[in-house]
Each structure stands twice: as C-alpha cells, then as structure tokens.
Amino acid sequence: MTTFPTSLGTSSEDEIRLLGQDLTGDLMGSVGFGELAFWLVAMRRPTPGEVRVFEAVLVALADHGFTPTAIAARLTYLSAPDSLQGALAAGLLGGGSRFLxxxxxxxxxxxxxxxxxxxxxxxxxxxxxxxxxxxxxxxxxxxxxxxxxxxxxxxxxxxxxxxxxxxxxxxxxxxxxxxxxxxxxxxxxxxxxxxxxxxxxxxxxxxxxxxxPVEMLRGFALLARCAGLLGQLAEERRRPIGMDAYLTVDRAAEYVDPRS
Amino acid sequence: MTTFPTSLGTSSEDEIRLLGQDLTGDLMGSVGFGELAFWLVAMRRPTPGEVRVFEAVLVALADHGFTPTAIAARLTYLSAPDSLQGALAAGLLGGGSRFLxxxxxxxxxxxxxxxxxxxxxxxxxxxxxxxxxxxxxxxxxxxxxxxxxxxxxxxxxxxxxxxxxxxxxxxxxxxxxxxxxxxxxxxxxxxxxxxxxxxxxxxxxxxxxxxxPVEMLRGFALLARCAGLLGQLAEERRRPIGMDAYLTVDRAAEYVDPRS
Amino acid sequence: MTTFPTSLGTSSEDEIRLLGQDLTGDLMGSVGFGELAFWLVAMRRPTPGEVRVFEAVLVALADHGFTPTAIAARLTYLSAPDSLQGALAAGLLGGGSRFLxxxxxxxxxxxxxxxxxxxxxxxxxxxxxxxxxxxxxxxxxxxxxxxxxxxxxxxxxxxxxxxxxxxxxxxxxxxxxxxxxxxxxxxxxxxxxxxxxxxxxxxxxxxxxxxxPVEMLRGFALLARCAGLLGQLAEERRRPIGMDAYLTVDRAAEYVDPRS
Amino acid sequence: MTTFPTSLGTSSEDEIRLLGQDLTGDLMGSVGFGELAFWLVAMRRPTPGEVRVFEAVLVALADHGFTPTAIAARLTYLSAPDSLQGALAAGLLGGGSRFLxxxxxxxxxxxxxxxxxxxxxxxxxxxxxxxxxxxxxxxxxxxxxxxxxxxxxxxxxxxxxxxxxxxxxxxxxxxxxxxxxxxxxxxxxxxxxxxxxxxxxxxxxxxxxxxxPVEMLRGFALLARCAGLLGQLAEERRRPIGMDAYLTVDRAAEYVDPRS
Known part of the structure; x- marks a missing residue:
C-alpha cells in the first residue's frame, strides 16, 4: 500500500506533532513564528543569532508600499471582498521573476x-x-x-x-x-x-x-510579503484606494484601432 | 489630483519608511517578524506579552500535515514547479469558510x-x-x-x-x-x-x-499557513508525494454514466 | 477500497473518453467549445438554440476593458512574466461578489x-x-x-x-x-x-x-472572463500599460500618520 | 497626462465596444465564444475553418479526468466552497511547465x-x-x-x-x-x-x-482547462470526491524523523 511520508504535522486523538516535537508542549509559547518558519524549511531549529538575521530579512522584504503586487491585491479585494484569501493570493502571484x-x-x-x-x-x-x-x-x-x-x-x-x-x-x-x-x-x-x-x-x-536551500529563497520573500499584503488589505478596509486606483486607469483609457 | 493615502511603506532616495518608522534604523534587527505582522494590521506596536500570545497562535495554526490545502499546494507544485508562488497561492486559496x-x-x-x-x-x-x-x-x-x-x-x-x-x-x-x-x-x-x-x-x-480587527482574523490564519505551506513545499522537493497522491486518486477513478 | 466516481475524462491506452463520448471520434471537430463547456456542467448536450444564447452570454461578459480584474492581471504579469497562469488566476480571483x-x-x-x-x-x-x-x-x-x-x-x-x-x-x-x-x-x-x-x-x-445550475453561474462569468483576460494579457505583451498604471498610483502616494 | 491605450473593451453611456466592434450589434449572437477568444488574442477575426481547428484544440485540452490540477481544484473547493473563483484559480495555477x-x-x-x-x-x-x-x-x-x-x-x-x-x-x-x-x-x-x-x-x-503568438499558447490550454475545471467543480457539487481523496492521503501519512 502506498504511504505518504512526512516529517511535518501529524496528530493523534490527544497529541499534535510537528517537526518531531509536541506542538503544545514544545512549540507554542516557546518558539517564535519566524523561528518556526525557518525550522519548517530547514528541518533544524535555528540559533537565536540566525533567527535575528532571518527576521531582519523578513522585515526588510515585508512591504514596499504601492508595488504592483500590493495594488493587485487591493483591486482584487475591491472586486471580491468576501474572499480575503483570494486577494492575498492575487498579491502573492506577482512574486515572480521580476520583482520578488x-x-x-x-x-x-x-x-x-x-x-x-x-x-x-x-x-x-x-x-x-x-x-x-x-x-x-x-x-x-x-x-x-x-x-x-x-x-x-x-x-x-x-x-x-x-x-x-x-x-x-x-x-x-x-x-x-x-x-x-x-x-x-x-x-x-x-x-x-x-x-x-x-x-x-x-x-x-x-x-x-x-x-x-537556495531553491526556496523566493518562498521567504513570499512569506514576508504575506505580512505586508495583510497590512495593505487591512488599510484598504480602513482607508480604501482601490476604487480610485481603478478609476484613474479606466478613465485614462484611450481606444486604439486594433489594426494599427 | 487624486492622491493615494497610506501609512505603510514609502521611500525616498536614501530612506525607506514603514509604519512611520525608519525601516533600517528602527525596524530591521529590532522588531520580530510576528511583531511586525501584528503592527502592520493593528497600526500599533504590540507589547512583548502580546507578541508571545500572537506568535503562539501563528505556531498553532502553521501546519496540520496533509490537509486539503497542503495537498493542493503540493499537486500544484508537481504540475508547475517553475512557480513556487503559484503553489503557495493554490494552498492559501483553500483558506476559506470550511477549514481555516x-x-x-x-x-x-x-x-x-x-x-x-x-x-x-x-x-x-x-x-x-x-x-x-x-x-x-x-x-x-x-x-x-x-x-x-x-x-x-x-x-x-x-x-x-x-x-x-x-x-x-x-x-x-x-x-x-x-x-x-x-x-x-x-x-x-x-x-x-x-x-x-x-x-x-x-x-x-x-x-x-x-x-x-475581527474581519482580518482569517488573514492571520493565512499568514501562519503560509509558513506551513513553505514547509510542505520544501518537503515536496526533498521527498515528493504529489505524484503518488495524484496517481492514487486517478487509478481509483470509476466511470459513472452521466445520465445516472 | 475507496473509488472515485466521475463522468468526465477517463482514458485507456488507445482511447480518451469524456462525458461518455469518444473524445476524438465524437467530440473533436464536431462540438464547439462553448457547447462543450455547457455540456461539462449540465451533463447534457445543448441544442443549437441553447448554444447560441449561451455563447451570446459568454461574449457579453468576456471583457469590459480596464476593470479591476484586468488591471490586477496586467500588474501580476508585469511582476511575474514567467507565469501566465499566475496572471490569469490573479485576474479571475476578482470574480467575486462585487463585480462578477x-x-x-x-x-x-x-x-x-x-x-x-x-x-x-x-x-x-x-x-x-x-x-x-x-x-x-x-x-x-x-x-x-x-x-x-x-x-x-x-x-x-x-x-x-x-x-x-x-x-x-x-x-x-x-x-x-x-x-x-x-x-x-x-x-x-x-x-x-x-x-x-x-x-x-x-x-x-x-x-x-x-x-x-444557479450555484455554478459565477463559473460561466469566470470562463467568459478567462478569454477576456487572455486578450488583456496578449495586449499587455504588445502594448504594455502595467508599469505606467503602477507608477501612476505609486507616485501619487501620500503618507498619512498611522495614528490619525 | 498618462493615457492607457487599448483595443479591447471600452464603453460610453449607450454603447459597449470591443475590438473595434459594437458588442451588442456586431458580436452577441453572431460570434461564437471560441471565435471571440481567438480574436481577442490575435486581433483579427478567424475564418470558419480556423475556428473549427481552434475549437477542436480547446475540446481536446479541456479535461483529462483526475489530473493534479483537477484534484487541486476540488480540494480547494472542499476547503472554501464559498469561493468558486478560488477553486478555479487553484486549478489553473497547475497550468505550468510540466503538464499544461x-x-x-x-x-x-x-x-x-x-x-x-x-x-x-x-x-x-x-x-x-x-x-x-x-x-x-x-x-x-x-x-x-x-x-x-x-x-x-x-x-x-x-x-x-x-x-x-x-x-x-x-x-x-x-x-x-x-x-x-x-x-x-x-x-x-x-x-x-x-x-x-x-x-x-x-x-x-x-x-x-x-x-x-507562441508566447500565448499556454493561455489557450488554460482557457480550455477552465471549462474542464468547471465540469470538475460542478461534479464535485453533485458527487463529491474531495473529502475521500484528502482522507486517502492523510490516513496513509507516515511519520519520518526529520533528521533522517
């Protein structure tokens, strides 16, 4: 029978394990979130010094204001406010070769x-x-x-x-x-x-x-950006700019003959 | 002229500001990643006690093993290994009403x-x-x-x-x-x-x-899950299960007459 | 043993079946694309009159110019030109309660x-x-x-x-x-x-x-929009506006004190 | 002032134009959906023979049963049934280098x-x-x-x-x-x-x-798959397999020591 090996989360009726640790006894309240993100990818717990550098990187990459990805997330939230996950995903999808x-x-x-x-x-x-x-x-x-x-x-x-x-x-x-x-x-x-x-x-x-692992570095940029995009979407709720951004583009549309 | 107000990231030639702080002088190396995520949404810096509770929540929600979202992310990575952001986004899109x-x-x-x-x-x-x-x-x-x-x-x-x-x-x-x-x-x-x-x-x-803000709580579950999904995708690189998971389903397909 | 029932695609070494039909003998060249989309959801082949109304709807909904979803797709393509699927997905994610x-x-x-x-x-x-x-x-x-x-x-x-x-x-x-x-x-x-x-x-x-089925109607709006977004992305390749749209917003950013 | 050129959709109070045509007078009811998709990308109306070949391609690529993308879409729908667009997007995100x-x-x-x-x-x-x-x-x-x-x-x-x-x-x-x-x-x-x-x-x-244009060919595979995924999601509503597929994988999880 096919089995599916994993070293990440597993659970039984009275215990949840993650990375070979007891989630509630060993991790919650004892491990920082950045520290856990490092551990989940590297399969080893980072030292405090490593955590400080790692979190400084995440902080550096979290938000750069009205980037294309932030605008895309806000416009998606404008169109589909019922789906925060969709707006966040739309923003992360810009995390490709060119910017992130x-x-x-x-x-x-x-x-x-x-x-x-x-x-x-x-x-x-x-x-x-x-x-x-x-x-x-x-x-x-x-x-x-x-x-x-x-x-x-x-x-x-x-x-x-x-x-x-x-x-x-x-x-x-x-x-x-x-x-x-x-x-x-x-x-x-x-x-x-x-x-x-x-x-x-x-x-x-x-x-x-x-x-x-260098093949996963984009992933950390995406994790950092995830926090930034939540900030952008929370701000879009408090003080929206999506509708104005859309109208600014739409009203400046100029028709060009398709054959030209 | 339309302007677009924001309290998040802005930059000039020699400075990057975020949340009214100097990114390099005030935040990098001084603020944890979870702490920043809280600040970006709440518009105030949390206390150390708040950070500990907040990060305990993120740690609790990060990964639950082979959830539908983890499997969806791995299958997407199998199909499109050139786009880590796409696999991550596919996983987050399951962060809707039912599970997350x-x-x-x-x-x-x-x-x-x-x-x-x-x-x-x-x-x-x-x-x-x-x-x-x-x-x-x-x-x-x-x-x-x-x-x-x-x-x-x-x-x-x-x-x-x-x-x-x-x-x-x-x-x-x-x-x-x-x-x-x-x-x-x-x-x-x-x-x-x-x-x-x-x-x-x-x-x-x-x-x-x-x-x-209660309307943003799903967002923190998504942020936590983002770290968990990176762990899942890193594991999919090291010890893949996506192909086997797909074949397990596909080989057990049973044709049913559409009119039945 | 668990089996997974389906009336959609199945294949053997020398045949591909779809909807109970032989894909190559019964469908390719004989069935239109809109007709197939209808059939895939409704589980019955539509009449020519139904196809004409159905395709008129898809044509009506395909593109409305610089909508928030079109702009989001273009900005995502600008950021991640290596992933057409990501840009398309970002656009479709705006197909939520408000517009589509x-x-x-x-x-x-x-x-x-x-x-x-x-x-x-x-x-x-x-x-x-x-x-x-x-x-x-x-x-x-x-x-x-x-x-x-x-x-x-x-x-x-x-x-x-x-x-x-x-x-x-x-x-x-x-x-x-x-x-x-x-x-x-x-x-x-x-x-x-x-x-x-x-x-x-x-x-x-x-x-x-x-x-x-009324619960799937949004799906047809998304299918129609999929064609429209491909048009938007093809145009973004030929005559890009994404960078200018982004800069128009970013340059009009105005910093607001987060405590206000 | 920056303007944003386009040959796609524009509208005035009493008319909607698309591709230089009057949407309601020239396109709805007169142009098939596949025909319009071709036109939107190629910027020219295809001949009937071209449409037949083009639609045969779309029909051929629409659905291949329980592919990784179909399973990912169904699992996402299971997790977030409130967001059909998210499930569809998750499926399309697998349209990358390997399969599509x-x-x-x-x-x-x-x-x-x-x-x-x-x-x-x-x-x-x-x-x-x-x-x-x-x-x-x-x-x-x-x-x-x-x-x-x-x-x-x-x-x-x-x-x-x-x-x-x-x-x-x-x-x-x-x-x-x-x-x-x-x-x-x-x-x-x-x-x-x-x-x-x-x-x-x-x-x-x-x-x-x-x-x-060869750089857009993946886009047509995605359009075809969009119809197929709607069929998969409609079937997931009628006769769900997502929960069983998820449990089949989850129950066969086997914990592996992370240091091995």
Whole structure:
C-alpha cells in the first residue's frame, strides 16, 4: 500500500506533532513564528543569532508600499471582498521573476559561484578576484548579475549595509555575503558603471549564508510579503484606494484601432 | 489630483519608511517578524506579552500535515514547479469558510456577543449566563456555534488549554477567551452533547482579545499557513508525494454514466 | 477500497473518453467549445438554440476593458512574466461578489422566487405581481435586488434587450427572463427610482433559463472572463500599460500618520 | 497626462465596444465564444475553418479526468466552497511547465526551428531533414524535444491523427504541423526509441499554424482547462470526491524523523 511520508504535522486523538516535537508542549509559547518558519524549511531549529538575521530579512522584504503586487491585491479585494484569501493570493502571484525574484536569483547566483570554487578566498582581494571572474562570465553569457541596481535608491540601498552589519554582529557573515560585497566592489570594472547592491539581493545572500536551500529563497520573500499584503488589505478596509486606483486607469483609457 | 493615502511603506532616495518608522534604523534587527505582522494590521506596536500570545497562535495554526490545502499546494507544485508562488497561492486559496475560516468565525461570533452586552460579567456564573443565551440564539437562528468540535481530538483539543494558559501568563486573557470558555461549559445544555473547544476557535478568541480587527482574523490564519505551506513545499522537493497522491486518486477513478 | 466516481475524462491506452463520448471520434471537430463547456456542467448536450444564447452570454461578459480584474492581471504579469497562469488566476480571483457575482446573484434571486411559486403567471400582469412582491420582500429584508443599475449605462444597458431578443429568437425566453423583465417594470414602485436592468443580471437570467445550475453561474462569468483576460494579457505583451498604471498610483502616494 | 491605450473593451453611456466592434450589434449572437477568444488574442477575426481547428484544440485540452490540477481544484473547493473563483484559480495555477506547458513548449520549439530556416521544404524528405537536425541540436544541448511521449498512450495518442486530419480538411495544415509530423518520423534515429507524438504537442503545432503568438499558447490550454475545471467543480457539487481523496492521503501519512 502506498504511504505518504512526512516529517511535518501529524496528530493523534490527544497529541499534535510537528517537526518531531509536541506542538503544545514544545512549540507554542516557546518558539517564535519566524523561528518556526525557518525550522519548517530547514528541518533544524535555528540559533537565536540566525533567527535575528532571518527576521531582519523578513522585515526588510515585508512591504514596499504601492508595488504592483500590493495594488493587485487591493483591486482584487475591491472586486471580491468576501474572499480575503483570494486577494492575498492575487498579491502573492506577482512574486515572480521580476520583482520578488531577485532575492532567490541573487542567492542562487552566489551559491553557484561558491559551488564551483575549490577553495574559498581568505581575504578581500581573493574575493574580489572570484567576483570579477563571476561577473565577467555572466556578462559573456549575456546574463544579468542579480542584486545590482535600484530604481529609487541610486546611490545605495539603505538596507544593504544594515543587513550586513546585523549578520556580522550575529556571526552569520558568511561566504555568500562576502562574495556579494565583492561583487559590489568590482562590477564597475566589467559593466562600466557603478550600481548599488540592492536590498533584495543582500537578503538573498544573507538567507543563503544561513544555510537555507537556495531553491526556496523566493518562498521567504513570499512569506514576508504575506505580512505586508495583510497590512495593505487591512488599510484598504480602513482607508480604501482601490476604487480610485481603478478609476484613474479606466478613465485614462484611450481606444486604439486594433489594426494599427 | 487624486492622491493615494497610506501609512505603510514609502521611500525616498536614501530612506525607506514603514509604519512611520525608519525601516533600517528602527525596524530591521529590532522588531520580530510576528511583531511586525501584528503592527502592520493593528497600526500599533504590540507589547512583548502580546507578541508571545500572537506568535503562539501563528505556531498553532502553521501546519496540520496533509490537509486539503497542503495537498493542493503540493499537486500544484508537481504540475508547475517553475512557480513556487503559484503553489503557495493554490494552498492559501483553500483558506476559506470550511477549514481555516473557523478562527475568524469564532472571533467574530464572540465579538458580536460582547458588542451587544451593556456590561461585562465579573464572574464565571455571569459569563455562563451570557454564553447560554448566545448559544441558544445561534441554535434558534439555525446557525452553528463556531469553535466547537474536532474530527480527531474528540475528547479535547490539546491546543485550547495551552493557549489559554499562555494568554493568562501574559495578561492577555480577556473577554473573548472568557466567553469562549463559558461556551465550552454550557453548550451541552443547549446542543445536547459535549463538544471540545477546538484549536482554531481558541486562536480566534485569543486574537480578538489582542484587539485585532475581527474581519482580518482569517488573514492571520493565512499568514501562519503560509509558513506551513513553505514547509510542505520544501518537503515536496526533498521527498515528493504529489505524484503518488495524484496517481492514487486517478487509478481509483470509476466511470459513472452521466445520465445516472 | 475507496473509488472515485466521475463522468468526465477517463482514458485507456488507445482511447480518451469524456462525458461518455469518444473524445476524438465524437467530440473533436464536431462540438464547439462553448457547447462543450455547457455540456461539462449540465451533463447534457445543448441544442443549437441553447448554444447560441449561451455563447451570446459568454461574449457579453468576456471583457469590459480596464476593470479591476484586468488591471490586477496586467500588474501580476508585469511582476511575474514567467507565469501566465499566475496572471490569469490573479485576474479571475476578482470574480467575486462585487463585480462578477451579479450574474450568479441575479440568477439565484430569480430562481428562488420561481421556486416559491405554486403556479407560474401566464401574462405580464401576473409576472408584474410576482416581481412586485419579490422586490418588496427583498427591500423589507434589507437585501439588494440584483441586476438593477449600472454606473455607466444609466439610461439602459444595451446588452439587456439584445440578449432578451436572442433568447426569444431561439425559444429560450423562459420564466427567469420573464420575471427579470417584470422586475424592470415594477421596481420603481418600491425603490422610488427607475434603474436599468443591467447586462450582468440579464446574463444570469438567461443562463438560468437554459437550465444551468444557479450555484455554478459565477463559473460561466469566470470562463467568459478567462478569454477576456487572455486578450488583456496578449495586449499587455504588445502594448504594455502595467508599469505606467503602477507608477501612476505609486507616485501619487501620500503618507498619512498611522495614528490619525 | 498618462493615457492607457487599448483595443479591447471600452464603453460610453449607450454603447459597449470591443475590438473595434459594437458588442451588442456586431458580436452577441453572431460570434461564437471560441471565435471571440481567438480574436481577442490575435486581433483579427478567424475564418470558419480556423475556428473549427481552434475549437477542436480547446475540446481536446479541456479535461483529462483526475489530473493534479483537477484534484487541486476540488480540494480547494472542499476547503472554501464559498469561493468558486478560488477553486478555479487553484486549478489553473497547475497550468505550468510540466503538464499544461507542453502545448506552448512544442509550439515554441517548432516556431524557433522554422524561424531559422531560409526556405521551407517542399516535400516530406525535406521536412525530415529539418526535423532530424532540430532533434539532434536539442539533444546535443541537453534539451528535451517537446511533444514526444505519453505515460498512457504509449502506442500513439489518438488525438494526434484526428487533429492533423481536421487541420487538413480546413486548409490549416501548415509548416508547424508538417515539421511536427516529421519529428515523429525521425526522432528515433537520434533518441534511440520511438515515442508517440502526444496530444498536447499536436495542439501546440496546430495553434501555431493558426498564426497565434507562441508566447500565448499556454493561455489557450488554460482557457480550455477552465471549462474542464468547471465540469470538475460542478461534479464535485453533485458527487463529491474531495473529502475521500484528502482522507486517502492523510490516513496513509507516515511519520519520518526529520533528521533522517
């Protein structure tokens, strides 16, 4: 008979187990929510230092105001106020390659470079050499280097140094962040212009340094955004903008002949 | 000109603001993720005691194993592994009236009863009288009383006393939880059988006692489930069951004449 | 052993069956797409006259330009261009109570009134009496009468007489449409102002007259919208507006103190 | 001032326009639903022969029984029966690379090969040479050739010859289908085994021959599936299997130590 193996939630009549723990005795009241989210994916309980870096990332990614995903969630809530889950899902569906994907792309890019190294550098000059080679290869292959540039924070994304600092304080400043900073120092030599290391990118580097699987990094950006979208939807209830946003677009519609 | 008011995220070239705070200076590294989620909806920073109760709720609701929503998320990931956000959204879309909705329904039910009181009782006998009247009215109107009964935990849901205990420890045991416990004591007189107070229900009561808006309670269940679904999807990557689950259903398909 | 009964698709190594038919021999090339959609829900093949009315409804509901759902789909596509299914799903999630739901609400309202009749009227005066009573009851219960009013087509929705005409031509003008027209004639006596019978409402009445289950009427509005959203997304590829729509909202953001 | 150009739906107080046509005068009752879906994406009205091929594709792709997407939709409906749109969206979210994506992948593969040709062959031998080179290149690059193989129809997918036949009858048998058939004849020389040309693949080839944009082909598979999912959800109402499917998986859960 087919069985379905799992290490997550199971329950009997008088007990609920999760991750091999007793939910009520071991977890509720003792484990933070961010801590549990880390544990659920990594299959190990993070240390307090890891939790602090991890939650700093989630806080950094939670909300960026009227992003396309926030607007999509609000418009969906306007149309279907009976289904909060639908509005939230609509917002999360924008968590793809273009906006939210940078976190995962950056973590994966750095991870792949590190995987190819026989030995990790021991000083900045060594990291710079690795970074230079990685940026050159990306450019030669016509691929973009994730984590560089920001449409608003052109002179530097304020999240980047702060997250690096928290990671250092907690002993979580590892090879992904080191390589990311090196990319920040050397990319101008290849790309011909200086771009800031953006917040989505540094979050990906920090999550990868925490040992989280790079294929799941987008998932943490989505979890963070889930909290942000709840904030957006709660605000849409209190002080709605969805109808005005819709009308602003609809009233500026201009018919174009389909054959043109 | 139309403007779009918001108290959430805004940014200038060198600063990112969220909830009237400086994201990097005031929030990252200083505020937990659960704490921020509370703040984003309630528009006020919770106290440490409130955070502990709030996160205990999120931990309680995060994952319940192979629920319909977890299976839906895994099957969607099987079909479209290129879109983690799609699999997550598919799982959250099951967060409706039947399974995840109990948290919100219970909070709203208790809240409505409390809203109608001129004065709150000061002892258990008083709460029992209020609860009895509320259960009677619900039954007379043909409505179900949310938060009662559980298909597995028939003799008592282990989460209920634990969450009440945490709320008491933190000074967050308020009228919603008191009324909920009273419902637990008196409903048998009306309904003719004794049902346990379930975990989803007690979570709704606890969230309502924290002062969170009852129309948004489903949102916190969804946030909790978001973490659980990431755990399910990470496990689906490591040790997949989606294909077997699908084949188990498909191979047991039995054709029925459409006219029958 | 549990089996899973179905009358829909099943297949063996050399045959695919659907609805009890041979997919390749009986359906492909012989059955239209709208015809199949009707058949899949109603479990019977519609007549050509029924197909014409049914497809006229789908055509009427397919696209209404820059609706909240169309904008949500385009913004989601902007954020996650790798996932067309996500953008489409985001658009459909707006198909809830407020905009797309009128079709189902109207069909269900008319259906419930008809269900309560012992005998159906035989002339307009008889229908007017039934309609008057139904509108009075709805108003007394504080419920809205679905299918009345339109923000743009204030003097009359052009779809209404056209769909009624098609239904008459095809012998599909039944009690739901008759009652709906009667509501159009009498509601002013109760509501104190004359509102047009809107297109979403007449579509619900026509679908109900075709014998389709009223609990599924929203589904046909969603199917129609699915085609419209594909048009919106194809246009977003050719001549994008998503980025401008997003920036129009974001640039008009105005920070409001969260305590106000 | 920013304007938002569109050739789709617009309306004034007394008229609704769509695709440059008068919705009520030119489209309702005159245009089929499949025909409109084609028009909305292609920006031109298809001929009757094109409509017949197009609708045969939609019919072929509408439903395949208890697929992962159908099960996901039913489980979501079980959990959230108040939101038909959520269940439908959950089902469509499985329309990604693995199952539904073959249609688009195949159309895009064939299209890219044709784009590289200076001149199209005029006989089967010529097409075979082009196909052989294309399959060789795909294999050399480690890419799979889309449209080959089927888990059930191992000796041949019954949809393939039928759709080719319909396309020939309607004068829509063009270079994509010719190349696809050539791939069917020659791939064994490169891949070392004979695989059937599957139904999803031939649908992609046929849609591409109709001149539809290859980047949108997945969209038509989703539209077709939308009708199929409505059938699944209507059946779930009449004769539910969701609860049993869920319990079948949940009861066969087997706890595995997370450290193993």
């Amino acid at each position: 994907g940078v976190t995962e792309d950056c973590g994966a890019f750095l991870h792949a470079v590190l995987d190819d190294l026989e030995e990790q550098p021991t000083d900045d000059a060594g990291w710079d050499a690795v970074a230079l080679e990685a940026v050159r290869r990306a450019r030669a292959a016509g691929r973009y280097v994730p984590g560089l540039g920001h449409p608003v924070h052109k002179q530097g994304d304020p999240r980047t140094p702060v997250l690096v600092g928290i990671a250092r304080e907690e002993g979580q400043y590892g090879p992904h962040l080191q390589l990311f900073e090196a990319v920040g120092r050397v990319h101008e030599q290849v790309l011909g212009r200086r771009l800031p290391l953006n917040g989505a990118g540094v979050c990906g580097a920090a999550l990868a340094d925490l040992g989280l | 909705g109990v948290t919100e329904d219970c909070g709203a039910f208790l809240h409505a009863v409390l809203d109608d009181l001129e004065e709150q009782p000061t002892d258990d006998a008083g709460w029992d009288a209020v609860a009895l009247e509320a259960v009677r009215r619900a039954r007379a109107a043909g409505r179900y009383v949310p938060g009662l009964g559980h298909p597995v935990h028939k003799q008592g849901d282990p989460r209920t006393p634990v969450l009440v205990g945490i709320a008491r420890e933190e000074g967050q045991y308020g009228p919603h939880l008191q009324l909920f416990e009273a419902v637990g004591r008196v409903h048998e007189q009306v309904l003719g059988r004794r049902l346990p107070l379930n975990g989803a229900g007690v979570c709704g009561a606890a969230l309502a006692d924290l002062g969170l | 739901g009128v079709t189902e609400d109207c069909g269900a309202f008319l259906h419930a009134v008809l269900d309560d009749l012992e005998e159906q009227p035989t002339d307009d005066a008889g229908w007017d009496a039934v309609a008057l009573e139904a509108v009075r009851r709805a108003r007394a219960a504080g419920r809205y009468v679905p299918g009345l009013g339109h923000p743009v087509h204030k003097q009359g929705d052009p779809r209404t007489p056209v769909l009624v005409g098609i239904a008459r031509e095809e012998g599909q003008y039944g009690p739901h449409l008759q009652l709906f027209e009667a509501v159009g004639r009498v509601h002013e006596q109760v509501l104190g102002r004359r509102l047009p019978l809107n297109g979403a409402g007449v579509c619900g009445a026509a679908l109900a007259d075709l014998g389709l | 994506g073959v249609t688009e992948d195949c159309g895009a593969f064939l299209h890219a090969v044709l784009d590289d040709l200076e001149e199209q062959p005029t006989d089967d031998a010529g097409w075979d040479a082009v196909a052989l080179e294309a399959v060789r290149r795909a294999r050399a690059a480690g890419r799979y050739v889309p449209g080959l193989g089927h888990p059930v129809h191992k000796q041949g997918d019954p949809r393939t010859p039928v759709l080719v036949g319909i396309a020939r009858e309607e004068g829509q048998y063009g270079p994509h289908l010719q190349l696809f058939e050539a791939v069917g004849r020659v791939h064994e020389q490169v891949l070392g085994r004979r695989l059937p040309l599957n139904g999803a693949g031939v649908c992609g080839a046929a849609l591409a021959d109709l001149g539809l």
